[in-house]
Amino acid sequence: MSAPHDVVIIGAGFGGIGMAIRLIQAGFEDVVLLERAGDLGGTWRDNTYPGAACDIPSHLYSFSFERKTDWSRRFPPQHEILDYLRHCARKYGVLPRIRFGTEVTEARFDEDEGRWRIATGRGDTLSARILVSACGQLNRPVLPPVPGRESFAGASFHSARWDHGTDLDGKRIAVIGTGASAIQIVPELAGRAARLTVFQRSAPYVIDKPDRPYRGWEKALLRTVPGLHGLSRARLYAQFEARALGFIKYPRLMDLVARRFRANLRGHIDDPALRERLTPGYPMGCKRILLSGDYYPALTEPHVDLVTDPIDRITPGGVRTAGGREHQADVLVYATGFAATDFLAPMKITGRDGRELNEEWRDGAVAHLGITVSGFPNLFLLYGPYTNLGHNSIIYMLESQFRYVTGCLRAMRDAGLAWIDVRPDAQDAFGREMRERLRSTVWAAGCESWYMTADGEIVNNWPGFTFAYRRATRRPDPRHFQARIS
Structure with missing residues (x-):
């Protein structure tokens, strides 16, 4: 076993890279990042499907301490976000600290020594005082439990594992799913496929996406005029933050967004029968609201079919739906989302007294402020339970968590503590x-979504304003923790 490190971070996406930067700036030099893949970037490394882009405006999608002013578009494409993360890792000295191709399989806390013992898929073991999970919520692709998946004779893959070696031109392509990835993929494939079949289980709410390239003079002004980017960032933050009122407090405000949906649908879909199939049967905002200006037009193309009949099974030649109709396909794309509520799975995390985290979370994940878990000392989660958003940039939430975790580590260093553990009563409260707060949100209005466990418990979303979360995490409260002196 190697000598113990101060901090080991699992994952090298936005959370892991940003956390490492902030810890290094705070004087914690012995920071190591373990990344299972061969490159950094997290979800922006994995999702390279055609049309991949962010649905948060560019000026909100960078760290506050490293603002990017030269985005090419109002909504950033995947490759620019990945390049930005690589830039941050190089500039702030994080890149040499990343161990690529190193997947964590198990972590066990040694209470006597106040150390985490971390086992990897490479067969080695590391030791660390502090363990930070920056795995995110959208990192484990899910394939639907449809019979016959293995029998399909053509190429098939999940949207987050895109096979760029598959020739798509002139092929019959089937896309299963109509979520956030699918509405970006479908317009791209519509321009290449001989026949495109889209299988929809439930219709999403899709509103217009006001995206366009930045003009040269706009980029020049952003680059040269002091404060202009900051003003744009602040305006967008306030505009998006106001939407929280509809999600968490006054669901009837969602009617205003529903008007945009209806206008977008009417503006692109003339066929009343198709409009009906594209109209959701659940309240606006209950599931993720999607942004696109070209999804609906793609569905009107003569070689594109929207299928709403339930899928019966996958066959060697395509997809069979209820009633026995078979839809032929050469390529099958699963745009079927992620295991968002499993959080740290499939890692085995063992805390004090042999407590196993997945067992503790069998009825739904919970962590104090979405960051610390009782019985698991010196373990910190980034983008954990109750920290996902439906209305603003997750980077703002991550930066709140960076400050909180750094504050915990400073307090431990100053007080000479071996470990801290959040109290059960603080976590339970x-x-x-x-x-209680989530019960009155629009997410609990009667639909199934990736925000929920199989039992219908919402465990992903923050039921409040992002500035309220920042205030709650401005500094760790000693009353919330028990500790052991070194």
Whole structure:
């Protein structure tokens, strides 16, 4: 076993890279990042499908301490976000600290020594005082439990594992799913496929996406005029933050967004029968609201079919739906989302007294402020339970968590503590508050979504304003923790 490190971070996406930067700036030099893939970037490394882009405006999608002013578009494409993360890792000295191709399989806390023992898929073991999970919520692709998947004779892959070696031109392509990835993929494939079949289980709400390239003079002004980018960032933040009122407090405000949906649908879809199939049967905002200006037009192309009949099975030649109709396909794309509520799975995390985290979370994940878990000392989660958003940039939430975790580590260093562990009563009180507040949000309005566990418990989303979360995490409260002196 190697000598113990101060901090080991699992994952090298936005959370891991940003956390490492902030810890290094705070004087914690012995920081190591373990990344299972061969490159950094997290979800922006994995999702390279055609049309991949962000649905948060560019000026909100960078760290506050490293603002990017030269985005090419109002909504950033995948490759620019990945390049930005690589830039941050190089500039702030994080890149040499990343161990690529190193997947964590297990971590066990040694209470006597106050150390985490971390086992990897490479067969080695590391030791660390502090363990930070920056795995994110959207990192484990899910394939639907449809019979016959293995029998398909053509190329098939999940949208987050795109096979760029597959020739798509002139092929019959089937896309299963109509979520955030699918609405970006479908317009791209419509321009290449001989026949494109889209299988929809439930219709999403799709509103117009006001995207366009930045003009040369706009980029020049952003680059040269002091404060202009900051003003744009602040305006967008306030505009998006106001949308939280509809999600968490006054669901009837969603009617204003629903008007945009209806206008977008009417503006692109003339066929009343198709419009009906594209109209969701659940309240606006209950599931993720999607942004696109070209999804609906793609569905009107003569060689594109929208199928709403339930899928019966996958066959060697395509997809069979209820009633026995078979839809022929040469390529099958699963745009079927992620195991978002499993959080740290499939890693085995063992805390004090042999407590296993997945067992502790069998009825739904919970963590105090979405960051610390009782019984698991010196373990910190980034983008954990109750920290996802439906209305603003997740980077703002991550930066709140960076400050909180750094504050915990500084307090431990100053007080000479071996470990800290959030008190069960503090965690339980936070969990009760979250469950109570979430019951009155639009996410609990009667639909199934990736925000929920199989039992219908919402465990992903923050039921409040992002500035309220920042205030709650401005500094760790010593009353919330128990500790052991070194």
